[in-house]
């Protein structure tokens with residue numbers, strides 16, 4: 001899959017930006033900008049749609065050249081990593097489940113521009129880029145996909161179960177919708193411990209039809225939990241379009257009494273603005289839904305070519321008109337004085353990082369079968385292994401030789 005779009009596509013994206021800029025010199029305090037960056041006011045092209053809210057995020061956002069460069073680099077890193085995974089899968093170096101995130105990069109990057117590591121995230125099986133943006137590196141992701149010990153979970157979890165407690169990244173869940181109540185539970189933790197954090201529970205348009213999400217929203221609303229329910233509406237659940245299975249596709253309204261916002265999930269700055277608003281809102285008032293209007297370029301997983309239930313024209317149109325990477329690139333080139341060689345230098349750097357990650361992952365060993373079988377499942381006791389978490393009246397000891 002080509003990383004960059006045609007010049008014509010770039011132009012289409014840039015005219016869609018409709019950016020109205022005023023330069024001002026303000027010290028950056030948030031996002032990926034650094035202190036002293038010149039901040040610029042930008043008008044966000046797409047209006048936020050609101051549900052049960054008197055007012056929403058400001059349509060004007062402040063950003064800087066530095067912040068955009070960083071957002072661009074992070075999104076290109078994700079895109080290249082997922083494309084590398086596609087290639088490795090087709091060479092049979094990755095097997096089993098593998099759900100790619102390309103197309104949806106602006107959601108991950110825009111959210112993380114606001115969140116801190118005190119905040120928690122829990123997501124579905126489409127987790128590679130969430131792991132990456134929370135603090136992981138491409139070697140850990142690619143090695144995990146290949147089942148190697150250099151992987152995020154030492155090659156034991158695989159594509160759907162990337163996790164890191166240190167950065168409050170709670171996975172990686174294969175059961176559709178099951179992570180939503182976990183997200184509400186994490187919000188309870190934040191409220192109970194008064195650590196100032198919020199919880200982000202991510203789910204898809206398909207998962208939005210699951211009952212447990214609404215149970216979680218109810219309890220989060222009753223207890224005023226600082227939970228942001230992020231519905232990534234990428235228009236499909238496997239090969240079924242949201243239109244076929246969702247009586248209402250206004251996912252931001254589906255919480256009823258829970259306020260919601262619909263956001264252009266292909267615009268990293270809009271996502272950042274919405275997240276900033278939501279973080280403040282849920283910390284004071286209890287939960288909120290953000291529906292991210294986004295699109296997945298790949299099929300549902302590697303076993304789905306993704307072309308039988310949607311047309312190539314639809315995919316191409318999305319890529320040409322709304323690609324999140326091209327949008328930021330056009331903005332930087334046209335309004336922030338970034339040059340094409342600067343952009344190309346980032347692209348080259350990212351390519352080297354991903355090529356290096358693939359090589360390191362390939363050189364990494366598979367887990368020792370005994371470790372893979374027993375670690376985190378069984379605990380060593382004198383006579384052999386026992387199931388972790390059970391007391392001696394409840395388990396039979398497995399002899400070491402088994």
Ligand SMILES: Cc1ncc(C[n+]2csc(CCOP(=O)(O)OP(=O)(O)O)c2C)c(N)n1
Pocket residue numbers: 124126174175176203204205206207208234236237238300
């Ligand atoms: C409880 C449950 N039902 C069905 C499945 C099979 N399944 C896996 S992904 C998926 C579609 C989910 O779509 P969506 O929530 O829109 O997320 P996306 O894959 O688009 O990110 C289904 C039905 C499952 N894993 N768990």
Ligand SMILES: [Mg+2]
Pocket residue numbers: 204205206232233234235236237238
């Ligand atoms: Mg979906």
